[in-house]
Amino acid sequence: MNKRKIIAVSGSNGNDRNLDERILEKAERTGFLIAERGGILVCGGLGGVMEASARGAKKAGGITVGILPWKKEAANPYIDIPLATNLGFYRNTLIANCADCMIAICGRWGTLNEISMSVSINKPTVVITGTAGVSDILSGKDLLRKMRKKPLFVKTPEEAVEAAFSF
Amino acid sequence: MNKRKIIAVSGSNGNDRNLDERILEKAERTGFLIAERGGILVCGGLGGVMEASARGAKKAGGITVGILPWKKEAANPYIDIPLATNLGFYRNTLIANCADCMIAICGRWGTLNEISMSVSINKPTVVITGTAGVSDILSGKDLLRKMRKKPLFVKTPEEAVEAAFSF
Amino acid sequence: MNKRKIIAVSGSNGNDRNLDERILEKAERTGFLIAERGGILVCGGLGGVMEASARGAKKAGGITVGILPWKKEAANPYIDIPLATNLGFYRNTLIANCADCMIAICGRWGTLNEISMSVSINKPTVVITGTAGVSDILSGKDLLRKMRKKPLFVKTPEEAVEAAFSF
Amino acid sequence: MNKRKIIAVSGSNGNDRNLDERILEKAERTGFLIAERGGILVCGGLGGVMEASARGAKKAGGITVGILPWKKEAANPYIDIPLATNLGFYRNTLIANCADCMIAICGRWGTLNEISMSVSINKPTVVITGTAGVSDILSGKDLLRKMRKKPLFVKTPEEAVEAAFSF
Numbered sequence: 001m002n003k004r005k006i007i008a009v010s011g012s013n014g015n016d017r018n019l020d021e022r023i024l025e026k027a028e029r030t031g032f033l034i035a036e037r038g039g040i041l042v043c044g045g046l047g048g049v050m051e052a053s054a055r056g057a058k059k060a061g062g063i064t065v066g067i068l069p070w071k072k073e074a075a076n077p078y079i080d081i082p083l084a085t086n087l088g089f090y091r092n093t094l095i096a097n098c099a100d101c102m103i104a105i106c107g108r109w110g111t112l113n114e115i116s117m118s119v120s121i122n123k124p125t126v127v128i129t130g131t132a133g134v135s136d137i138l139s140g141k142d143l144l145r146k147m148r149k150k151p152l153f154v155k156t157p158e159e160a161v162e163a164a165f166s167f
Numbered sequence: 168m169n170k171r172k173i174i175a176v177s178g179s180n181g182n183d184r185n186l187d188e189r190i191l192e193k194a195e196r197t198g199f200l201i202a203e204r205g206g207i208l209v210c211g212g213l214g215g216v217m218e219a220s221a222r223g224a225k226k227a228g229g230i231t232v233g234i235l236p237w238k239k240e241a242a243n244p245y246i247d248i249p250l251a252t253n254l255g256f257y258r259n260t261l262i263a264n265c266a267d268c269m270i271a272i273c274g275r276w277g278t279l280n281e282i283s284m285s286v287s288i289n290k291p292t293v294v295i296t297g298t299a300g301v302s303d304i305l306s307g308k309d310l311l312r313k314m315r316k317k318p319l320f321v322k323t324p325e326e327a328v329e330a331a332f333s334f
Numbered sequence: 335m336n337k338r339k340i341i342a343v344s345g346s347n348g349n350d351r352n353l354d355e356r357i358l359e360k361a362e363r364t365g366f367l368i369a370e371r372g373g374i375l376v377c378g379g380l381g382g383v384m385e386a387s388a389r390g391a392k393k394a395g396g397i398t399v400g401i402l403p404w405k406k407e408a409a410n411p412y413i414d415i416p417l418a419t420n421l422g423f424y425r426n427t428l429i430a431n432c433a434d435c436m437i438a439i440c441g442r443w444g445t446l447n448e449i450s451m452s453v454s455i456n457k458p459t460v461v462i463t464g465t466a467g468v469s470d471i472l473s474g475k476d477l478l479r480k481m482r483k484k485p486l487f488v489k490t491p492e493e494a495v496e497a498a499f500s501f
Numbered sequence: 502m503n504k505r506k507i508i509a510v511s512g513s514n515g516n517d518r519n520l521d522e523r524i525l526e527k528a529e530r531t532g533f534l535i536a537e538r539g540g541i542l543v544c545g546g547l548g549g550v551m552e553a554s555a556r557g558a559k560k561a562g563g564i565t566v567g568i569l570p571w572k573k574e575a576a577n578p579y580i581d582i583p584l585a586t587n588l589g590f591y592r593n594t595l596i597a598n599c600a601d602c603m604i605a606i607c608g609r610w611g612t613l614n615e616i617s618m619s620v621s622i623n624k625p626t627v628v629i630t631g632t633a634g635v636s637d638i639l640s641g642k643d644l645l646r647k648m649r650k651k652p653l654f655v656k657t658p659e660e661a662v663e664a665a666f667s668f
Contacts, residue, residue: 098586253591427593454590
């Protein structure tokens with residue numbers, strides 16, 4: 001069996017006004033580190049965090065898979081394997097299922113959908129805080145104290161990828 | 168075309184320790200009111216909030232549909248139409264898609280998954296606060312202030328069902 | 335648990351030129367007999383065989399569920415519970431999974447997709463011959479002799495429904 | 502956008518007694534030719550035709566994607582990217598959707614399910630005859646004469662791959 005880890009990066013599409021260069025750099029750095037360690041990057045294949053992380057993975061010579069909601073043509077230019085699922089938003093659940101671990105950056109309701117699925121099915125789930133959006137909302141002080149299962153909150157791409165490969 | 172509204176009730180399964188009689192009564196009341204107004208109740212078909220809401224709907228003579236993850240045999244006794252999807256957790260997304268509106272009560276990561284899908288696809292989504300779990304977490308003061316799309320937070324089954332039928 | 339059998343009727347949409355009044359009467363008769371015996375009719379919710387079978391079920395006072403590919407508005411007028419899956423053609427597989435038994439009438443590639451799924455997952459699958467389309471193609475003399483698993487071929491709605499309830 | 506063609510190979514799992522060395526060689530040859538022309542091979546990731554075609558693609562230095570029904574561990578050793586969908590048999594439909602073209606070899610009901618989906622959604626679909634199973638059944642003289650849409654029947658891997666890249 002193939003031993004390479006499959007790591008999903010979940011996060012905002014390019015039209016999220018919360019995104020800025022600093023956040024996208026973290027996404028790119030995350031993708032770079034995943035690929036550098038031999039991981040296969042899986043993401044939703046579109047813009048924003050998905051594109052930045054895929055760009056990072058390609059800079060490190062990695063392989064990138066885009067699990068697209070509809071057409072292949074919507075894939076960002078850094079996706080090696082654009083899979084046109086025709087599953088629409090159901091593809092969020094597919095991303096969570098086919099990854100060994102998920103790393104979330106920024107994000108809105110779609111990212112929350114992916115994080116919640118990933119935690120539901122007991123996949124290791126890492127959230128990079130300081131990236132705005134649902135990633136910061138979920139990390140609010142004691143917000144999840146009553147939840148038995150929780151994502152891991154980390155502050156940097158380095159910590160996120162280190163955690164992803166240590167599970 | 169069939170004009171009856173299809174209302175999803177999303178919430179914890181029976182093994183959630185957050186559930187108590189008071190919350191289950193709210194779930195039952197919600198199901199009752201949905202059916203009383205002629206709505207079709209859709210839920211995940213299992214225990215806890217799902218069972219209580221289906222029981223309520225049957226007390227009002229309504230129709231209940233259970234979108235089950237796996238086997239039909241897992242349906243609670245108040246489900247008229249147990250649909251064994253074999254979709255596992257993907258069925259959360261199916262519940263959000265096939266309903267005209269979603270009402271959430273209590274809940275954990277699975278319920279958060281359904282709420283986030285429902286909001287993502289622009290379905291009217293109502294959360295009953297004071298029911299513990301993710302329903303109370305999401306309603307935290309100003310928590311979602313930076314999210315453009317939000318569920319509607321209400322305090323009672325009456326308000327929830329009134330809202331569900333007014334969209 | 336709900337003890338009513340869920341029977342899927344699979345067959346051509348209304349634009350199939352193979353369909354004629356005689357075939358649609360068989361579909362209607364099939365739906366009628368399913369409902370008369372207390373079964374819940376599940377189908378794809380659209381026109382042609384789906385509509386005729388749902389009309390038959392309603393004439394017998396039964397319950398009809400339409401597993402629609404996209405919008406609820408596309409449901410035929412005889413569907414009590416129109417479920418807008420947004421699964422597109424994946425909904426064929428959902429129909430096969432959620433039924434206890436499938437009955438096929440006429441049909442093209444979509445029906446063949448449903449029949450083949452139903453047989454794949456070991457659901458009892460009945461094909462009414464003499465209804466043109468893939469139902470007649472599959473029943474060709476000895477065509478499936480080398481297949482270990484086969485649908486049951488019958489000549490009338492009465493035989494089909496009798497078989498569906500005897501599994 | 503990524504310009505590499507994604508070609509699905511659909512066919513029997515390893516426990517199909519119809520499979521013999523000659524058929525598996527055709528599957529391997531098909532995978533080899535797909536990769537040689539720069540295509541990405543997608544398949545169901547398991548044994549038999551899936552494994553042989555993936556082995557062929559790897560011999561030509563290609564990339565192979567396995568769309569697995571459940572666990573990643575079930576992937577054959579020639580799969581670079583094993584995607585554990587947890588979609589069970591729904592993954593057949595995913596394979597048809599994410600490929601630009603499908604090539605079928607031998608096969609039973611699952612392969613027929615994939616062929617029928619591929620034709621339903623108007624994907625170019627090529628069946629290699631002389632490989633037993635449903636591939637030979639469908640190619641029977643005049644069997645599909647009344648079907649408006651048909652797969653293309655060819656006799657060799659060379660013709661199949663030539664056709665797949667010419668659509």
